[in-house]
Amino acid sequence: MDIPRIFNITESAHRIHNPMTPEKLATLGAALRLEPKTRVLDLGSGSGEMLCTWARDYGIVGTGIDMSQLFSEQAERRAEELGVAHQVRFVHGDATGYVSDEKVNVAACVGATWIAGGVAGAIELLARSLRTGGIILIGEPYWRQLPPTENIAKGCLTNAISDFLVLPELLASFGHLGYDVVEMVLADQSDWDRYEAAKWLTMRRWLEANPDDELAHEVQSRLVSEPERHAAYTREYLGWGVFALMPRLCPRSTSLCGAA
Ligand SMILES: C[S@@+](CC[C@H](N)C(=O)[O-])C[C@H]1O[C@@H](n2cnc3c(N)ncnc32)[C@H](O)[C@@H]1O
Numbered sequence: 001m002d003i004p005r006i007f008n009i010t011e012s013a014h015r016i017h018n019p020m021t022p023e024k025l026a027t028l029g030a031a032l033r034l035e036p037k038t039r040v041l042d043l044g045s046g047s048g049e050m051l052c053t054w055a056r057d058y059g060i061v062g063t064g065i066d067m068s069q070l071f072s073e074q075a076e077r078r079a080e081e082l083g084v085a086h087q088v089r090f091v092h093g094d095a096t097g098y099v100s101d102e103k104v105n106v107a108a109c110v111g112a113t114w115i116a117g118g119v120a121g122a123i124e125l126l127a128r129s130l131r132t133g134g135i136i137l138i139g140e141p142y143w144r145q146l147p148p149t150e151n152i153a154k155g156c157l158t159n160a161i162s163d164f165l166v167l168p169e170l171l172a173s174f175g176h177l178g179y180d181v182v183e184m185v186l187a188d189q190s191d192w193d194r195y196e197a198a199k200w201l202t203m204r205r206w207l208e209a210n211p212d213d214e215l216a217h218e219v220q221s222r223l224v225s226e227p228e229r230h231a232a233y234t235r236e237y238l239g240w241g242v243f244a245l246m247p248r249l250c251p252r253s254t255s256l257c258g259a260a
Contacts, residue, residue: 001067001094006215008070009206010199010222015078017046017071018111018139019187019195019240025050026057028185028242032106032135034058039104041129043095043122044112048075048088055084062088062104065095103131110139110242119170123177123245135182136245142170144239155233167239174245183244189235196230 002008011017016025036059042051045064052075054060066072072092079085096115100107107126109115116122119140126136143166147153153161165173167186174181203223210216 001069001092003068006218008068009215009219010203012070012206013202014195014198015047015049015074016195019191020110020139020185020242021191021194022049022053024185024187024191025053028137028183028244029054029058031183031185032137032244034060034106037061038106039102039131040106040108041100041104041126043098043107043109043126044115045071045075045090046111047071048078048090050108050110051075051088051090052078052082052084055079055087056082060087060106062106063091063100064088065091065093065098067092067094097125098129099125100129103134104129105131105134106137107134108137108139110137111240113138113140119173120177123174123179127247134246136179137242138174138245139240139242140164140170142167142239142241143237145237147237152233152237155229156238157234164238167241171243174243175248178248179245180248181243182246184241186239186241192230192235192238192240196226196234200226 034054038060040051040054040060040062042062042064045051045066048064051062051064064075069092072090075090079088107130109122109126113119113122116125119138122138123136130136141164143164146166147156147161150161158164171181200223203219207216207219
């Protein structure tokens with residue numbers, strides 16, 4: 001079981017597989033006011049940077065599940081390197097439908113909501129592992145500006161304009177699902193560069209080392225086309241953020257409660 005090999009190649013040197021810098025990951029941890037022993041579940045945990053650095057910096061404990069064998073191994077190595085292997089556990093596996101035995105304080109799916117069919121499904125899945133009073137974290141793209149044509153949306157490597165919302169609509173959609181947005185940390189264009197441009201040198205070095213590999217042509221063609229594609233499309237049109245959500249309270253005196 002694994003993700004398509006092309007991602008294991010192009011993102012092999014990434015610690016964070018999203019347009020999220022180490023500084024913003026730390027900002028998010030601080031914003032959530034994490035306390036020692038906070039229990040965190042991370043579905044699609046990638047190379048484990050969020051759990052490992054939050055374990056080091058805030059004393060959290062947690063579990064990450066990811067379908068990439070390479071990323072899962074990198075996560076375990078990172079935990080050793082940061083001296084937090086006793087606090088965090090990484091499972092190589094399919095997180096589809098995963099519900100933890102023990103309820104958690106923070107349940108996250110940061111950039112992998114498709115594992116539950118999209119944002120609404122991911123929230124529903126994460127909620128099943130969440131303690132009362134806990135926080136759900138969703139990492140998701142949105143349109144910085146709405147693409148004027150479907151072709152531009154495709155240039156952003158999405159299927160259609162309807163794949164994503166603009167930021168105010170995305171925030172409103174959480175409310176429609178019955179959740180308050182209690183924090184958010186957003187990526188900017190240079191954060192997108194750190195995620196996308198970091199793939200280019202990785203691809204170049206991989207090509208030098210693997211000229212005869214069956215994916216060499218595909219990697220070469222991506223290396224040629226990706227800088228221009230990124231600058232023309234993703235960098236201009238796509239935003240990205242991590243949104244912290246809590247089930248909306250329902251005081252008797254308000255009519256703002258969601259549908260959930
Ligand atoms: C965009 S990356 C985000 C990784 C991590 N959250 C981060 O911010 O670094 C998406 C991750 O989802 C993982 N993934 C894809 N399908 C999955 C599945 N069915 N179950 C678990 N992980 C999955 C990929 O291996 C990849 O690490």
